[in-house]
Each structure stands twice: as structure tokens, then as C-alpha cells.
Amino acid sequence: MLRAIFVIFFFQLLGEALKKFFEMRIPGPVIGLILLLITLIFLKRFKTTIVNKLRNDVLNTSNYILSYLSLLFVPIGVGVVMHLSYLENNLFKVLVIVFISTILTIGLTAFLMEKINKRINKK
Amino acid sequence: MIEKDKLYSIWVYLQAEPLFWLTLTIGSYLVGDYLYKKSKLFPLVNPVAISILIISLVLINLDISYERYFDGAKFIHFMLGPATVALAIPIYKQFKLIQKEALCISVSLVIGSLFAIISTFALCEIFKIDDQVLFNWRNPIANCNHNNFNWNYGCILWNFCFRFFKIKRYVSTWFWTWTCIAWNWNCTSDE
Numbered sequence: 001m002l003r004a005i006f007v008i009f010f011f012q013l014l015g016e017a018l019k020k021f022f023e024m025r026i027p028g029p030v031i032g033l034i035l036l037l038i039t040l041i042f043l044k045r046f047k048t049t050i051v052n053k054l055r056n057d058v059l060n061t062s063n064y065i066l067s068y069l070s071l072l073f074v075p076i077g078v079g080v081v082m083h084l085s086y087l088e089n090n091l092f093k094v095l096v097i098v099f100i101s102t103i104l105t106i107g108l109t110a111f112l113m114e115k116i117n118k119r120i121n122k123k
Numbered sequence: 124m125i126e127k128d129k130l131y132s133i134w135v136y137l138q139a140e141p142l143f144w145l146t147l148t149i150g151s152y153l154v155g156d157y158l159y160k161k162s163k164l165f166p167l168v169n170p171v172a173i174s175i176l177i178i179s180l181v182l183i184n185l186d187i188s189y190e191r192y193f194d195g196a197k198f199i200h201f202m203l204g205p206a207t208v209a210l211a212i213p214i215y216k217q218f219k220l221i222q223k224e225a226l227c228i229s230v231s232l233v234i235g236s237l238f239a240i241i242s243t244f245a246l247c248e249i250f251k252i253d254d255q256v257l258f259n260w261r262n263p264i265a266n267c268n269h270n271n272f273n274w275n276y277g278c279i280l281w282n283f284c285f286r287f288f289k290i291k292r293y294v295s296t297w298f299w300t301w302t303c304i305a306w307n308w309n310c311t312s313d314e
Contacts, residue, residue, distance in 0.1 A: 008205045015208070027207075032207070033207055037218075061209075065209045072202050074148055074171060075196035075200040081179040105235055113227055116226065117227050120226070
């Protein structure tokens, strides 16, 4: 557990450092994610016990963190609710906009996915 | 009346410390989670929404500022970074599938996230909302916590939409992951 947490934090640290170094606009954790993914795929070839142990540890701990992913959004969500007064009298409009654009976006993306998938499978 | 004074002094002591707000956040989330499971995973009984409701009611009624609450809850918020890194694991596990369908994922997600930005701005134009209003709303929150607050505002809608469009379950897992990343990117790119 502790080793896995170290690995995950280390990759995030690496990501943040790279982001600052190259002045990238991609968030640090996302760079860390990509690095961790590459490392995991690279380590697939090594089948020693230490690597296997560490990998299983990272997989289990990550699954544990991800099972509570939505809890991590609560503090931000409270912020959104507590600052609603900044919207003045636009609250209803914003709700409608968020609703419409979310439905349209998810719908369009899912639609595209299905269409492209079908076309590929036909070939 | 000494008792009351004592209770009040305990409260004054506790509300200045992070522990109380951490306990409240996790506790209210557990309540939300319990109700969600009780309702047989009905999408509108969202645990996040319920816990946000409970915490906001507590904060408003006790007249606590968001900054004070966030000072405690920032430890939970901090875990968002490591959780993002941990998203490498579902991708790693489904990597064969992602490779197989790389074309359709990348095309639909790029178009989808572009559409998300464009449609929101277009709708703001149509409804005549001043950009400044939205930025005013966003800034105090964004200042506290690095700009990724509108990361998953569509959480509830997801379940409905996937049922509606009859997307296969396994597709939704990594689909969701990548959309998260794409949205996170959108939010940070206008810093």
C-alpha cells in the first residue's frame, strides 16, 4: 500500500516537474498518468517477483482510490454551491445551458462512436 | 448555563481545525452513498449531490465561509491529482481494447470535446450571459483549487445517456476515463 502510494505520488511529481520544465499546458497529473501507463506497459516484459509484487500493489491501490473518485469532487462541488450568488440572476439560464450542452455533447460523442464503430466492423 | 458556554467553546475550537470538516465531508458522502444504494442505484440519487447538499446546508446555517471549510477539505481535494494518475490502471487493463478501437475513440472524443466548448459558448451568446459573470463565479473557487472544478458536472446525465443510447457497458468505462481527461484539459487550458 505505502509503496504503491509512493509510486503514484512520484509519477504525479514527475508530471508536475515536466509540466513546469517544458511550460506545457497539460495538467501535471495527466502527464503522470501517461508516464505511469508507459511504465506499466514497458514493465510487462519483466516477470521477476519484485516487479510483479509492486505492480499488483499499484493496481490494487489505484482501484481502491478510484472506487472513491466521486468523493474527491465534493469539496469543489460545495464551492460551486456556496458561490452561486456570483451568478446574480443568471442561475436558471446557466443551469439550462449546462443541461443542454452536456446532453448534446454526450449524445453527439456517443453517436459518433457508434457510427464509426459500425463502419469499421462492416469492413 | 456553564454547560452551554463549555459546548460553545468546544465548537469554536473544533470548527477552526481541519478534522471537523474532513469528518463532515466523508460522513455526508457515506450518507449519500447509503441512500444511493437504498434507491437501487437510481441516477438522480447521486451521492455527490447529496453530500454537497448536506455540507452546504451546514455551512450556510452555521455561517461558515467556504475558505474555512476548504482549508479542511483540501486534503480530500488533494487526492484528485493521485486519482488522475491512478486512472492509468483502467486504461492499462483495457489497453488491448483501446488499441483496437483507437480510431473511433480519438475521432469521437476530439470532436466531442470541441463541441462541448463551442456549444457552451454559443448557448451563452444565445441566452445573453456576460462572460464576466461566469468568470466571477468561477474565480473564487478556482483560486482555492487549481481550476478543475467543472470536471464532471455531467455525472448524473451519464447514466441516463448511456441507457438512452444503448452503449455497451465496457465501452463506457474507458470512454468516461478519456472524457475526464479531455474535460480537465479544457478547463486548464484557459488559465
